[in-house]
Structure formats: structure tokens, C-alpha cells
Amino acid sequence: MRKIVVANWVEKEVLDYLRAYGTVEANTTFEPWSAAELIRRCQGATALLSFMTESVDEAFLSACPDLRMVSCALKGYDNYDVAACRRRGVALSIVPDLLIGPTAELTVGLMIALGRKILSADRYIRSGAFAGWRPTFYGTGLAGSTVGLIGMGALGQAVAARLAGFDCSLIYFSQNRLTAEQETRLGARKVGLDELLSRSDYVTAVLPLTPETVHLLDAAAIARMKRGALLINTGRGSVVDEEAVADALASGHLGGYAADVFAMEDWALPDHPPAIPPRLLGADNRTILTSHIGSAVTKVRLEIAMEAARNIVDFLEGRALQGALAAN
Template sequence: MDSYACEPLVVVTHWVHPEVIEALERFCKCAAPTERDVLPRAEVRTRLGGAAGVVVCMADHVDEEFLDAGPGLRIVSATLKGYDNIDVDACTRRGIWVTILPDHLTAPAAELTMALILGLLRRVGEGDGHVRGGRYAGWRPRLYGATLQDSTVGVIGMGKVGRALAARLKGFGTRILYSDTAPLPPGTESDLGARRVELAELLAASDIVVPLVPLTPSTRGLLDAAALARMPAGAYLVNVGRGSVVDELAVARALDSGRLAGYAADVFAMEDWALPDRPREIPRALLDHPRTLFTPHLGTAVDGVRRKMSLAAVRQVREALAGRRPEYAINEVQA
């Protein structure tokens, strides 16, 4: 165990498992919520006053104002893979490590994507509502959907989650197209049964499109009205990456016109905290549309996975406070 002349304070902005608190308390004082919630930003800023480290989540926006509240911070440890909600440059200028979790989210995110694809194609949400609404009186020739077999799935961004999704899709007899800035190794393409094409071709040829790209200035609104118009009439769109990669209002219009047969999402533009002009709510036109299927950012909402993620984030904090470079650091500062 590392020893400190005075135990540092580490703030955790969101509920974590008791084992995670125990791991933190072996080397620091810990301030964390006891309810399954995220601390309000104002309360986080108050607690940061004497903190040496902070463990953040998707609901936090680490900007200059956030960092001003923690002048003694030495690390921002994120229980995330994507970090568009963290101003990494501002942290670096202040000598604060930023760490992420590059490998813990892959399988759960790919599994949820499969669940949304299948649920959307087979109209599971509508069927569930039909039964619960007391309208079901036995089989009727209604709620016909689509199947994955013999369909073409276009994956935009073939990173770790994209490859994990492709591996799972292969067993369903799908054709897989992908668009990325760099090709996969030939052996990997062959193993996955995937073929690289330009984005325009992917949109035109895919029955189901799944964007899996980080949110950057170049990917914001990537799937806008013009992109949706390139897709075949009756295609499906599934978003588990970042809400603002799609134009949600354009999606609603495409659903109304029949251009899209369905839209599923685990993420929404109103969650993209770093964008000052982000919408503050999910468009009602999407929420009210029957051919949609939504989950509340459940990509990594697997009990065992979240425990492992939080413990990995704690290890990053421990390394930084001991004067070492954390394993998953994405910036360089003076240790």
C-alpha cells in the first residue's frame, strides 16, 4: 500500500459499488453519493475544493469552470471510453492527468447494439405495448417486421466496438459493409466477412446503418437529412455512439416520410454536455413515433462490467497520486 503524510481526497461524482469505495479508502479519503444517482454539478464543484482526484462519468462536463473548482486536482479518471465531455487540453495545461477505459466497454456495447437492432427489426417495443395495453386477443397478421438474415449492415467506424458487432452479426447471415479512415488488416476483414467502402456507398447499400464514431466537429450531424436521403427507402438506423452524430429532427422527418422504417438509440444529443448549443430534451417527434426503440444509455449498464470499470478507474487514481503515470492516461503531464 502506498503511504501519504496526509490522506488525499478523491471525489466520485456518481454512485459506485461498495467494493469501489473500499478500494479508494485504502489510500485516500473518499466523497461519493450513497444513492444511485449523479451528484449535481454545483455539489461536485463544492466538493472539489480540497480534492486531489476526481472520478467522473458520462454525465459530467469537465471544462475550465469545473477545473477552477479543484485547484489541487492531479487526475481526472473517467469511467468512459469516449471523452468528448472532457477538455483534455485544459487538464494538460494544469498538469492534470486524464485517464479513460479503452477496453472495458466493447462487449457490452456490441451486445446492446445487437439487442436494439433485433428489437427494432422485429418491432419488439410495439409488440410489448400491444400486449400490455390489453389489445392482444391472439395472433393476427400485424406488426410484420424485418430480419437480419440476408440483410446488409453498414457500420460507420470499425474500431473495437465495430469489430465486436461485426463478429456477432456474422452468425446471423448478414453482409457487412464498413466505412473507416483506415482499412482493417486483410485477415481481419476476411474473418469478419466485412468489406470496406466509401460512406456514400455504405449509405446507399445498407438495410441497417450503425454509426460507431466518436463525437468530433467532423462527425457532428454526420447523418443529416442529406445522408438519410442516400439510404434505401425502408432502411433502419441504430445509434449507440453519441447522440449528436445524427440529426434527430431529420431522423423524425425521415420516419414520417417512410424513408426510415425505424430508429433505435441508446444515446441522445441532449446528453452531449460539451456542446453549448445542444438540445435540452429529446425531440417529441421522436418520442411519439411508433417506429422507434430507445434505451437510457445502457451501453455499459452491466453490473459486473461497471464494477470492473470503476475499480480500473480507481487504479488510475492510485497511480497518479503515487507520482506515477497512470496506465490509461491519454495526455502527458509532469508526474
């Protein structure tokens, strides 16, 4: 029987499905295995079902010579070396579509929660200080605001579509321009990055992590933002310089920061920080930080894991892979 390793907890239905095609060794806890433990588990394995917490590179593949397939339950592959997989004839696949809708929904939710100071007002109620309405917690609404989307791929377009009806002005910066029909349908206009930063009340980063996007929003870029503007990051943590964000929050130049992704998660970057900056964690009245829950919708996570499992089965059965990036 072929050995299949599942690196993180998944639903029983997924494990039962895979067991019909091989011997399954699964992590049944909510904590990821260490890199050394994952390598140990993958000895003799044909396929690996992996997640955001894993990293596959040349050294990993060298230590797991029998591995022929890596199926990522992910939209992207930032922590996976596509070239190394291709060189070694290891199939690599992702699940590109299922995560987009829930992540776009969370992005809009973070925009509203940050602008309307929802968490601060909630904490105030729970403190016992609330004695009825007072002219406090005034914030920024989407209606009448300018929203700038940095990135207009599938996620950016999904966010733009969900902003329809909020009566906001939408501008975007992207290397690739939408078609005229898409711009009309989404009510979006392409501008340069400097114009987007200087005009937007909300700046939303929905970018993948590439050499060009690392710290795209650094101290200099944040300084070009409108004073008091709000920054939301649901793309990848290292697209934003988190220390620069902490500086801008402390100075009052940045009105607030919401993030669902963090630089500490970008394992593929050799200099990624070990933790979220303490100053960012300490700015709790101006930040909303969620624990990478963009796709954390119960039925969607099951669909994602099942799709990744189906990719493994398709590979084992010799069928064409969906979302394949490298194949033998």
C-alpha cells in the same frame, strides 16, 4: 490524507478500496451533482472519479486548483478537455476496453428488436387485443440483409464479430481501413459512405464524437438511405441529427430508429439540446430508445469503476497510468 471525490454512485467495494488511500467524498445517490455542487465538493481534492454526467474544462480546473487527477469511468472523453488538463498538469485517464463488449451486444440487440418489431408486439399483447396469430407485425430480419457499420474502431469491430452467424452482408465506412486479415475474419467490406447509405437495410453508427462526426447523419445523409431502412445509434447522440430522424420517421422514409445515446448528453457541445425531441419520443411504434445502458451489465460496471479507481491509486502511488490521455 488526500481527498478523493467520487461524482456518481459506485459499488461499496470501490469506495472501500479508495478509502485505503485517502479521504473519500462520494455521491451516494443515483442523480449527478450539479456543476456548482461538483466544484464545491472538489475543493481541496487531489483526485476525481467521474462519469458521463460530468464535464471538465478550463473553467472547472480553474475553480478546483488542487485537483491533480481526473479518472473517467468511460471509454471516451467527449466531455473532457484533454488540452486544458495537459496545460494545467492534471492527469486524465479513461477505461477504454471494458465497455466495448456490452455495448456491442446491446447494439445487436437493438437491431433485432427494431427490425422484428419486438416492442410493438409486446405492447399489442399487453393491450388485451391479442386473440392469437394474425399476419401482422411483419418486419426485417438480419438474415439476408445488408448491414452498414459507420465506424470500424474497437466498437465497430466488436459489433461485426457479434453479427457473425446471422447470415447478413456486412459493409463498413471508416477513415481507416481494416487489414485484409481483419476484413476476412469479420466478413466486412469497406465502401464509401454514399454506397453504404444507399445499400444498407440497417445503418449502425458506432462513432466517437469529433468535430468531423457531429451530425454526420443529417437530413441529407438520411435522404440517401434506402427507403424503409433502419438506423441504430450506439456511438454518440450528436453523430445523428435527431430532428432530421424525426422528420424521416414522420415521412416514412426511415423505417425505424433505435438509440442508446442522445444529443442532450453531449455537454461539451455549446448548442446541445436540453432534451430528446418530443417528436422522437412520440414515434413509439417506430423507435426503441434506451437510457444509455450500453455498459449496464452488473459485473462489467463494477470492473469499470474499479479500473477507474485503480487509475487514481496508481497516480497517487506514482505508477504509470493505463489509458492516460494527459499527465503532469
